[in-house]
Amino acid sequence: MAAPTMEKPRTNEGAKVQTVTMAKALNMGLRAAMEADPKVLVLGEDVGKLGGVFRVTDGLQKDFGEQRVLDTPLAESGIIGTAIGLAIRGFRPVCEIQFDGFVFPGFDQIVSQLAKLHFRSQGKVKMPVVVRIPFGGGIGAVEHHSESPESYFAHTAGLKVVACSNPIDAYWMMQQAIASDDPVIFFEPKRRYWEKAQLDPGITPDPLFSSRVLRQGGSATVACYGPSVKTCLDAATAAEEDGIDLEVIDLRTLSPLDLGPVFDSVRRTGRLVLVSEAPSESSVTAEVATRVQQECFYSLEAPVLRVTGFDTPYPPSKLEEDFLPDLDRVLHAVDRSLAY
Amino acid sequence: MIAGLRATTEGGADLVQLLSPEGERVSHPAFDIEVTPEELRGLYRDMVLVRRADREGNALQRQGQLGIWVPLLGQEAAQIGAGRAMRPNDMAFPSYREHGVAWCKGIQPTDILGIFRGTDHGSWDPIATRFHLYTIVIGNQCLNAAGYAMGQRFEGKVGDDDGEATIVFFGDGATSQGDVHEGMVWSAVYDAPLVFYCQNNQWAISEPVERQTRVPLYERARGYGFPGIRVDGNDVLACLAVTRWAMDECRHGNGPVLIEAFTYRMDAHTTSDDPTRYRLSDELEAWKLKDPIERVRVHLVKQQWADQEFFDQVQAEADELAAHLREFCVNMPDPHPERIFSRVYAEESPVVRRERDEFLDYLSGFADAHAGGER
């Protein structure tokens, strides 16, 4: 299937196109899934009356009732654990974790049960559970509100892990994740919640577990996901002025990885820069780098470089601009790759 | 009318109260204490000062000087009563709202600002002050406190009037977390000298306490095998008396104890929150009549334990504290980028060292290289 670029979404005749934020697009995706299937439930802290601290579930409890949108007691292990039980009973729960740093009380249930039940039961038990996690930094928050824990989940067999980067994907990926019979850890880049795009509900979306070339270019490949996608697209625009033509790939799916488009790209450009807010050691970017050097060894003109958060706890917010990969750091890595 | 969104205002028959909302002294068969005029004036002063600092924190956030502020408004008595019940060797594990307890532990409001301005994750020394860092992940600190209290017992610091005790602070919402439950199990099994101090302010962000429990929270203690007491959290005398008793029980080896301080979150959850979306203002009005400071003021006047000069003087002191807080806040230096890498480990990691060196080298390549800041 041809990959749509963000600038030119495919349009279907008669569909109502509207400008929406990512938070709204996620909300619309949830709503569409709940309308399509009465077994879809939303559970989490403050998701009902308040509509979530980011308002992603705004209005859902009002329209679908307290039995489908549950303001749960304050316990993440409880949220995930009961979602598993509901799934065994045939429901399709969508759990909200309020912030990335609060998923860990639920980590045991995710790793020990959610990830393994299909295998343990040899497919007799399905786990169509979505765990939504607002992730990443850049909003000036206090501790535990800016983390990028995706690698823990990508490292866990039995889980699928995706990250959206824009409102259009957010809308489609949410519905696809809910429709999936496997557990999906769904990362939402919280500092992009308010970014807007034209959403056309009439198009046919790409499959959920696929990466996508967002911008074509021949100088070097930049692969990224979640909040870093915008950073990299901005970097590509800036690089253009210097005659550098970057190819930007949104990985979208972190487990399973869809690296075909990355391999194709690197075989043409010979250079790869990976960008992520997560610490670099034993991470998703480490995995991508390994696979690329295996598959594209003879095409590489420079070592695979990474621009990531540091291998330190997330710093106090006055330091997050230094911690987070920004346009300058991405371009610095591109320069080093080109100069190699 | 929004269905279901109304918190409880009445504490019920078991509520321990020593000072009524009208400022009348009430006696209690188990927990009565004598306070001198000077002590009560001290408690009043504490509450006025921490409230003033709290309001300044809120204002500083509104003016962009802080990223966020977590208000304690309405919980002054619950915090000052508990804080003043502690002895210097007693240890406290706060959540993130305990600016009043911090105050009693000698931690200045200025020391707390960095967390909310984003310059540090807590500037004080938890060992020296016997006040642990704020814990934001709900419930975590209850297990940490249980372990600390077990340590006090293992070291033989429990058993007589010179014994030590620990107190852990958490909210009504937190009572649903496994860590809180496990903390209670551990403390019970190891006879830990730990006071579980739950400030039931009726709300966990947008969720009223009925979302967390069917029984009054203090009754849960029974299931763990230790006493649970519900105290009027807006009555500083009652909070002081009950906490002092509970800490003494613990230091004598009769812990743990659960205290539920029945109070109300008068402000938003944090400055990022908009409570008009989920709760009704009439309940706020009802709780205004139970204000923790006003009842002490009325009592002090009634007893002729304080005159106008005293109240004016406390007010002046509060304004001075607020002015100092503001002055300090706006002049706080940004941390140096090196801080990202500093003290991640006790023994320096080669990974962190390499990343630090590379990053500082990278920064030095900019014309407007980072001007400095606190290393």
Ligand SMILES: Cc1ncc(C[n+]2csc(CCOP(=O)(O)OP(=O)(O)O)c2C)c(N)n1
């Ligand atoms: C593990 C975890 N989950 C979620 C949150 C987000 N959160 C912060 S405060 C809060 C409500 C806490 O309510 P309560 O325990 O009653 O304390 P209060 O804030 O009322 O003092 C929530 C859900 C968190 N900090 N930690």
Ligand SMILES: [Mg+2]
């Ligand atoms: Mg509360």
